[in-house]
Amino acid sequence: MTDYSAIKANAKKMWATFAAFETVTGLAAPELVKFAGVQKGDYVVDVGCGTGVVAITAAQVGAKVTASDLTPELIARAKENSMISGFEIEFQIADVEQLPYDNDKFDFVLSQFGHMFAPRADIAISEMLRVLKPGGVIAFSTWPPELLTGRLFILTAKYGAQPPTGISSPVDWGKIEVIKNRLGEKVKHVTFHRAQYGNPAMSPAHMRILLERYIGPVSAVVKKLQIEDPSKLTLFRGEMDVLLGEYFENNAVIQSYLMTRAIKL
Numbered sequence: 001m002t003d004y005s006a007i008k009a010n011a012k013k014m015w016a017t018f019a020a021f022e023t024v025t026g027l028a029a030p031e032l033v034k035f036a037g038v039q040k041g042d043y044v045v046d047v048g049c050g051t052g053v054v055a056i057t058a059a060q061v062g063a064k065v066t067a068s069d070l071t072p073e074l075i076a077r078a079k080e081n082s083m084i085s086g087f088e089i090e091f092q093i094a095d096v097e098q099l100p101y102d103n104d105k106f107d108f109v110l111s112q113f114g115h116m117f118a119p120r121a122d123i124a125i126s127e128m129l130r131v132l133k134p135g136g137v138i139a140f141s142t143w144p145p146e147l148l149t150g151r152l153f154i155l156t157a158k159y160g161a162q163p164p165t166g167i168s169s170p171v172d173w174g175k176i177e178v179i180k181n182r183l184g185e186k187v188k189h190v191t192f193h194r195a196q197y198g199n200p201a202m203s204p205a206h207m208r209i210l211l212e213r214y215i216g217p218v219s220a221v222v223k224k225l226q227i228e229d230p231s232k233l234t235l236f237r238g239e240m241d242v243l244l245g246e247y248f249e250n251n252a253v254i255q256s257y258l259m260t261r262a263i264k265l
C-alpha cells in the first residue's frame with residue numbers, strides 16, 4: 001500500500017530549498033493574478049504558495065489573502081516576505097489534499113506550480129473546489145510535458161528512483177484534456193492561456209547547477225547517481241545541458257507554462 005505520509009514527508013524535504021527560485025516564479029505571479037481576474041476586496045487563497053509570490057501579488061491589487069504550503073521553511077520565508085512588503089497575509093503550513101478552510105469560503109483559489117505536486121490529483125482538486133464559493137474562480141499555472149520544465153521533470157524521472165504506485169504525475173496537470181476531466185462537471189467556462197518568463201543564467205550549465213542545488217527533485221537524482229552510478233550522472237547532466245540549451249537565449253532560459261481558469265458552478 002502506498003504510504004502517502006512518507007511521500008509528503010519527503011516532499012517537505014525536497015522543496016525546502018525552493019526559495020532561491022522565488023524571484024523567477026515571482027515574474028509569473030502577476031500573470032496568474034491578472035488571468036484569474038482578482039480585484040480589490042476579493043477573498044483569495046493561494047495553495048502550494050511556496051514563499052508567497054502569488055499571495056503577495058494578489059495582496060498588491062488589494063485582495064484579502066490567505067495562503068498555505070506543505071513546506072515549513074517556505075512558509076517561514078513567505079511570512080518574512082509579506083512582512084517586508086507590508087501586507088497582512090495569513091500563511092499556514094497545510095497540505096493541498098487537506099485544506100484547513102471552510103467550504104465555499106473564497107472568491108478565488110489560486111495555485112502557481114503548487115497543487116500539481118500533490119500525489120493524489122483528484123483529492124487536491126476536490127479540496128480546491130470545496131473551499132471555493134459557487135461562482136468563484138479557480139485558476140492555476142502548470143508546466144505541460146512538452147515544454148521545458150515538463151521535459152525536465154520527465155528527464156529527471158527517467159534517471160530517478162521509480163515512484164511509488166498511486167502517484168499522479170505532476171506534468172499531467174499540463175495536459176488540457178486531463179485538466180478538463182479533473183475539473184469535471186463542477187465548473188463552467190474553462191479557459192487556458194500560455195505565458196513565459198526568463199530565468200537568468202549565463203549558460204545552460206549555469207542553469208543546470210541552479211536546478212541541481214535548489215530544485216529538490218533534481219537534487220535527489222544527482223545525490224542518488226553520485227552514489228550509485230557516476231557515469232549515469234554524467235549522462236544525466238549532458239542531457240540536461242542539451243535540453244536547457246534549446247531554451248537558452250539572451251542569457252536566460254525561457255520557461256513557458258499553461259494557465260487554467262474556471263468558474264465553480
Ligand SMILES: C[S@@+](CC[C@H](N)C(=O)[O-])C[C@H]1O[C@@H](n2cnc3c(N)ncnc32)[C@H](O)[C@@H]1O
Nearest residue numbers: 015025048049050070071095096112114117118
Ligand atoms: C515549484 S514550487 C512553487 C511554489 C510557489 N507557488 C511559487 O510559484 O513560487 C512547488 C510548491 O508546492 C509545494 N507542495 C508540494 N506538495 C504539496 C502539497 N501536497 N500540499 C501543499 N503544497 C505542496 C511545495 O512545498 C512548493 O512550495
